[in-house]
Amino acid sequence: MELLANLQLGFDVALTLQNVLYCFLGVLLGTLIGVLPGIGPVATIAMLLPATFALPPVSALIMLAGIYYGAQYGGSTTAILVNLPGEASSVVTCLDGYAMARQGRAGPALAVAALGSFFAGTVATLILVLFAPPLAEIAFKFGPAEYFSLMVLGLIAAIVLARGSLIKAIGMILLGLLLGLIGADTNTGQFRFTFDLPQLADGIGFVVVAMGMFGFSEIIANIERRASREVVMAEIISLFPTRDDLKASWKAVLRGTGIGALLGILPGGGATLGSFAAYTLEKKVAKDPSRFGNGAIEGVAGPESANNAGAQTSFIPLLTLGIPANAVMALMVGAMTIHGITPGPQVMSERPELFWGMIASMWIGNLLLVVLNLPLIGIWVKLLSVPYRILYPAILLFSCIGVYSLNNSAVDVALALGFGFLGYLFIKLDCEPAPLLLGFVLGPMMEENLRRALLLSRGDPTVFVTRPLSLALLVVATALLAIVVVPAVRRKREEAFQE
Amino acid sequence: MHGQKMSIAIRSPRDFCAGLIFLFFGVLAAYIARDYPMGSAVRMGPGYFPYLLGILLALIGVAICIRSLVIAGERIESANLRALSLVLGAVGMFAITIESGGIVIATALLVGIGAMASSESRPREVAVLIAFMLALAVGVFTYGLGLPFMIFPV
Numbered sequence: 001m002e003l004l005a006n007l008q009l010g011f012d013v014a015l016t017l018q019n020v021l022y023c024f025l026g027v028l029l030g031t032l033i034g035v036l037p038g039i040g041p042v043a044t045i046a047m048l049l050p051a052t053f054a055l056p057p058v059s060a061l062i063m064l065a066g067i068y069y070g071a072q073y074g075g076s077t078t079a080i081l082v083n084l085p086g087e088a089s090s091v092v093t094c095l096d097g098y099a100m101a102r103q104g105r106a107g108p109a110l111a112v113a114a115l116g117s118f119f120a121g122t123v124a125t126l127i128l129v130l131f132a133p134p135l136a137e138i139a140f141k142f143g144p145a146e147y148f149s150l151m152v153l154g155l156i157a158a159i160v161l162a163r164g165s166l167i168k169a170i171g172m173i174l175l176g177l178l179l180g181l182i183g184a185d186t187n188t189g190q191f192r193f194t195f196d197l198p199q200l201a202d203g204i205g206f207v208v209v210a211m212g213m214f215g216f217s218e219i220i221a222n223i224e225r226r227a228s229r230e231v232v233m234a235e236i237i238s239l240f241p242t243r244d245d246l247k248a249s250w251k252a253v254l255r256g257t258g259i260g261a262l263l264g265i266l267p268g269g270g271a272t273l274g275s276f277a278a279y280t281l282e283k284k285v286a287k288d289p290s291r292f293g294n295g296a297i298e299g300v301a302g303p304e305s306a307n308n309a310g311a312q313t314s315f316i317p318l319l320t321l322g323i324p325a326n327a328v329m330a331l332m333v334g335a336m337t338i339h340g341i342t343p344g345p346q347v348m349s350e351r352p353e354l355f356w357g358m359i360a361s362m363w364i365g366n367l368l369l370v371v372l373n374l375p376l377i378g379i380w381v382k383l384l385s386v387p388y389r390i391l392y393p394a395i396l397l398f399s400c401i402g403v404y405s406l407n408n409s410a411v412d413v414a415l416a417l418g419f420g421f422l423g424y425l426f427i428k429l430d431c432e433p434a435p436l437l438l439g440f441v442l443g444p445m446m447e448e449n450l451r452r453a454l455l456l457s458r459g460d461p462t463v464f465v466t467r468p469l470s471l472a473l474l475v476v477a478t479a480l481l482a483i484v485v486v487p488a489v490r491r492k493r494e495e496a497f498q499e
Numbered sequence: 500m501h502g503q504k505m506s507i508a509i510r511s512p513r514d515f516c517a518g519l520i521f522l523f524f525g526v527l528a529a530y531i532a533r534d535y536p537m538g539s540a541v542r543m544g545p546g547y548f549p550y551l552l553g554i555l556l557a558l559i560g561v562a563i564c565i566r567s568l569v570i571a572g573e574r575i576e577s578a579n580l581r582a583l584s585l586v587l588g589a590v591g592m593f594a595i596t597i598e599s600g601g602i603v604i605a606t607a608l609l610v611g612i613g614a615m616a617s618s619e620s621r622p623r624e625v626a627v628l629i630a631f632m633l634a635l636a637v638g639v640f641t642y643g644l645g646l647p648f649m650i651f652p653v
Contacts, residue, residue: 190545413594459541
């Protein structure tokens with residue numbers, strides 16, 4: 001059994017004392033930062049990335065993955081306890097989670113979220129183990145034309161799945177693609193959009209963009225919101241869900257896991273879409289939909305399982321095809337590159353210890369999350385009771401030190417400031433920043449593959465539709481786009497994001 | 500329409516502004532990219548792809564602007580200029596002082612200016628916060644994690 005041998009290898013790597021420690025540290029730090037209101041996984045990872053520089057690559061990636069689901073999970077805690085979603089994927093958790101908390105049932109809500117997430121994480125890790133190798137096989141058949149078409153599909157999926165206006169999402173992606181091209185052109189060495197600044201010769205760092213648009217601009221927006229909104233904190237009486245709670249939620253956990261895992265694999269997907277879809281589904285199948293919004297436990301169990309499953313399976317396109325499916329994975333690409341690893345199908349064959357070690361550590365990380373969160377919930381509650389006026393200057397400091405220490409460059413900090421301004425502008429204009437970051441990372445890859453594909457076909461653009469795999473990808477992309485333009489589906493989509 | 504004067508009004512200020520921003524960046528990118536060698540489809544020069552993207556972005560910007568004249572949308576909420584300028588100003592001060600002034604000065608300025616961004620801040624709390632953050636910046640980041648910061652200006 002090759003599979004078992006691989007898993008064995010993975011656990012051998014992940015269970016070394018050093019790696020378990022880094023996994024634990026990642027989950028702990030991720031939860032710690034992620035629990036702070038207004039900080040999502042993207043800002044958390046960007047902030048903590050420098051802490052992993054000195055580690056060997058395997059440990060660094062294990063720690064980063066830990067930070068990711070720690071942050072994801074921390075966001076849910078905040079959503080349930082203080083009704084403040086740290087990121088889009090826990091928006092729906094607020095609805096029923098906070099309602100439960102106000103009824104004095106915060107404990108069961110947190111427990112069901114933790115157990116549901118653990119179950120979903122376990123299933124999603126298994127899916128990753130089963131599907132990654134065959135997908136990587138297919139990926140080896142990919143030429144530049146297929147890669148280009150795949151990225152087109154990914155971007156279109158990101159547009160379709162983004163919240164809010166489609167056309168504004170297209171604009172954000174195009175702007176992101178352009179920003180990604182800043183710096184020396186890889187083929188000719190020509191400097192592009194550098195305005196004669198030597199600091200821009202290597203392009204803008206992804207952490208700089210992420211920190212500006214997801215960190216600084218969010219802080220400003222939060223300070224602004226704070227003035228108008230008082231936060232009521234719920235108390236935790238008991239953690240244990242009742243028998244009825246468990247009975248009501250286990251099916252929701254199963255459904256959430258399924259839908260989340262599926263949507264996580266899609267390019268452009270990830271955790272957010274899964275949690276929205278799961279909530280809508282739970283409401284649809286419920287005997288009494290009016291309970292939702294008033295503390296229905298299924299409304300916590302479903303979306304929480306879905307977002308954890310999606311968070312896990314969104315690693316699949318990254319690890320097998322080398323294509324990031326969402327903003328968080330875009331950051332992971334950057335992190336891998338810093339450690340000299342090019343994400344793609346070759347990682348599995350060339351660095352099996354890294355690949356399988358990381359997967360095994362995901363399961364361990366999920367286990368640690370449950371162990372860490374249920375008993376330690378008191379600490380997170382304490383942290384949440386610290387007022388925002390004291391938290392945000394600390395967040396600012398960590399962010400600045402994080403950005404600076406990437407390249408020891410003060411110019412990077414100044415650039416992040418610029419992106420903070422742009423990000424705030426886009427918040428005011430109701431433009432989602434996530435598609436921009438995705439475009440930013442894909443920009444250079446897309447150009448490179450477009451060039452190569454057309455060079456190989458001697459300038460014949462039909463190459464994208466005459467190669468069957470490429471054609472298939474483009475057909476899916478067109479279908480996706482066509483579907484959302486159909487009025488009925490469009491209404492559904494708006495409905496799903498309305499919740 | 501029925502003899503009435505057609506009036507053109509911006510029905511969605513948010514979308515209109517977003518469209519203008521996209522239009523601006525699109526035109527700017529295409530204009531700059533024109534100076535780079537275009538090449539041909541077979542051998543794309545460095546100007547080809549950005550020029551294409553710039554044109555596309557400008558078109559999207561125009562489309563959003565036109566749409567904002569037809570479909571009504573929300574007004575732009577007023578910005579909190581105090582939060583905006585003080586948060587970004589604090590970050591700017593950090594960027595200016597970190598290399599010449601060292602971590603102590605940069606941290607004190609960042610936290611001090613940044614804290615004033617919120618109208619809820621209290622002076623005594625800010626003082627304690629600065630002291631605490633200084634201890635963290637020097638103790639954990641500089642000595643603990645070994646980041647190459649100068650402590651004080653030499």
